[in-house]
Amino acid sequence: MTDTPFDPQQAMANARHEFGEHGGVNMSIEASTTFTVMTPELMPEIFAGQLGPNEGGCYLYGRHFNPTVFVLGRMVAAMEGAEAGYGTASGLSAIAAVIMQRCGGGGKVVSSNTLYGGTWALLDEYLPKNCGVETTFVDIQNLTEVETAMQNGAKVLYTESLSNPTLRTADIKALASIAHKNDAILVVDNTFTPMIFSPIQQGADVVIHSATKFISGASDVIAGVICCSKSFIEELMDLHLGSLMLLGPTMDPIVAFRLSLRLPHLAARMKEHSCRAMYLAKKLQELGEDVVYPGLKNHEDHALFNSHRNEEYGYGGLFTVDMKTPERASKLMDLLQNEHRFGFIAVSLGYFDTLLSCSGASTSSEMSKDAQDSAGISPGLVRFSIGLTGSIEERWNQLKQAIEQC
Numbered sequence: 269m270t271d272t273p274f275d276p277q278q279a280m281a282n283a284r285h286e287f288g289e290h291g292g293v294n295m296s297i298e299a300s301t302t303f304t305v306m307t308p309e310l311m312p313e314i315f316a317g318q319l320g321p322n323e324g325g326c327y328l329y330g331r332h333f334n335p336t337v338f339v340l341g342r343m344v345a346a347m348e349g350a351e352a353g354y355g356t357a358s359g360l361s362a363i364a365a366v367i368m369q370r371c372g373g374g375g376k377v378v379s380s381n382t383l384y385g386g387t388w389a390l391l392d393e394y395l396p397k398n399c400g401v402e403t404t405f406v407d408i409q410n411l412t413e414v415e416t417a418m419q420n421g422a423k424v425l426y427t428e429s430l431s432n433p434t435l436r437t438a439d440i441k442a443l444a445s446i447a448h449k450n451d452a453i454l455v456v457d458n459t460f461t462p463m464i465f466s467p468i469q470q471g472a473d474v475v476i477h478s479a480t481k482f483i484s485g486a487s488d489v490i491a492g493v494i495c496c497s498k499s500f501i502e503e504l505m506d507l508h509l510g511s512l513m514l515l516g517p518t519m520d521p522i523v524a525f526r527l528s529l530r531l532p533h534l535a536a537r538m539k540e541h542s543c544r545a546m547y548l549a550k551k552l553q554e555l556g557e558d559v560v561y562p563g564l565k566n567h568e569d570h571a572l573f574n575s576h577r578n579e580e581y582g583y584g585g586l587f588t589v590d591m592k593t594p595e596r597a598s599k600l601m602d603l604l605q606n607e608h609r610f611g612f613i614a615v616s617l618g619y620f621d622t623l624l625s626c627s628g629a630s631t632s633s634e635m636s637k638d639a640q641d642s643a644g645i646s647p648g649l650v651r652f653s654i655g656l657t658g659s660i661e662e663r664w665n666q667l668k669q670a671i672e673q674c
């Protein structure tokens with residue numbers, strides 16, 4: 269054994285051992301929804317779980333395992349250093365399936381109070397109303413508050429690696445130890461920071477990605493991935509009690525194939541997103557703007573971020589600028605899109621071009637005004653997901669001019 273630090277890029281490269289059907293350099297797409305068994309006696313063994321993708325390469329039906337989706341899951345699992353992984357139809361269905369599997373039928377969740385709006389609505393409204401699953405929301409930076417909340421017997425501690433849109437870092441090591449002390453699992457949404465953080469290496473039990481964002485990189489597919497232990501994937505796929513099997517948010521094999529072509533250059537893209545975001549955030553700070561970016565030394569969690577991150581991949585592609593009022597936020601976005609061609613006014617992130625959104629009026633609008641305030645979301649907050657296109661000097665000129673016009 270060596271103590272070389274975990275490198276997601278190398279781990280993924282080492283795990284690659286698929287060829288296409290005719291020796292193609294890319295894997296083949298298995299588009300069949302059902303699979304032949306060679307002899308009838310095998311069918312009951314597949315149904316009983318004695319045979320499967322890892323046990324004899326046996327497949328049953330496309331809502332259960334599919335070979336193409338299986339390989340994609342293995343690639344993302346390798347990137348996270350997880351035992352197993354599987355693709356889902358969306359990031360949100362991955363989150364819902366994991367929480368239902370652990371907490372369905374009255375289990376409790378403790379969650380960060382700063383979340384992607386869809387996840388917030390799921391935990392705050394949908395699950396209590398429809399499934400009796402209650403969530404206690406906490407300030408995830410306040411470990412004492414987390415510990416106290418966990419005393420209620422919660423089975424899941426839930427957080428985003430980097431909170432949306434406030435860009436605070438979660439202390440994964442500390443949260444994992446709190447979760448495990450209370451017989452719970454730590455579930456981390458790593459959508460904002462693929463490659464930068466490897467939460468499973470720091471004790472998390474489940475990592476979820478919305479592959480719609482950086483993993484796709486082209487804003488052309490909705491997809492999710494769950495990385496965890498092999499036994500938890502099997503539980504999610506159980507023919508009688510599995511949330512993935514029975515709620516059925518199945519990833520299309522063609523989507524899995526397309527994503528498999530994006531993963532090999534995810535590392536290069538993340539480095540470039542990070543490098544450009546850092547350049548622009550520094551320039552904005554020099555100009556006296558109220559910019560929040562984990563790579564800046566004045567960021568509240570700069571040291572914590574450094575202690576958890578994989579080196580080489582930077583601090584991510586997202587920063588926020590507080591324009592103080594919704595009117596100034598709108599003016600800035602309008603100028604940036606329609607006059608300077610700096611980026612697009614659109615929700616989402618991880619696209620190859622820059623995306624701009626006013627969080628309070630868009631991706632966090634599921635939260636009440638009070639919930640937004642307590643999560644630190646100012647009404648004039650503009651979130652930037654910095655793209656990879658254009659010359660960086662010219663991009664800075666465009667941004668600087670727009671800011672000066674506001």
Ligand SMILES: *Cc1c(COP(=O)(O)O)cnc(C)c1O
Binds near residue numbers: 459478
């Ligand atoms: C977009 C997003 C999700 C939801 O993913 P979908 O693929 O849109 O279902 C969950 N978490 C975060 C942090 C996101 O940005």
